Amino acid sequence: MAAIALSVSTVKPLGDRVFIKVSESEEKTTGGIFLPDSAKEKPQVGEIVAVGPGKRHDNGTIHTIDVAIGDKVLYSKYAGTDIKLGTEEYVLLSEKDILAIVS
Incomplete structure (x- = not known):
């Protein structure tokens, strides 16, 4: 079986899916206490790096996605x-799992 080299430029989401680069998690609390890796929470904010074409309906029309590359x-x-x-973390998810655009 051949190995496939993945990079951000080679990943193209299908349907209504988006590819998100995860933001860095907090290294320390607001009080100044440094958190170990086991205590860090999974970040819920990220930047969109790739977008699929949109969801296809039964009649063949495509509903375009409301977010664009570069949106947080x-x-x-x-x-x-x-x-x-590599060292970067990404999430591939459906458009319905996006809660808000952060400005």
């Missing part, structure tokens, strides 16, 4: 599939 978004905590490319 807030998404559901346990949504999507976690993917690690």
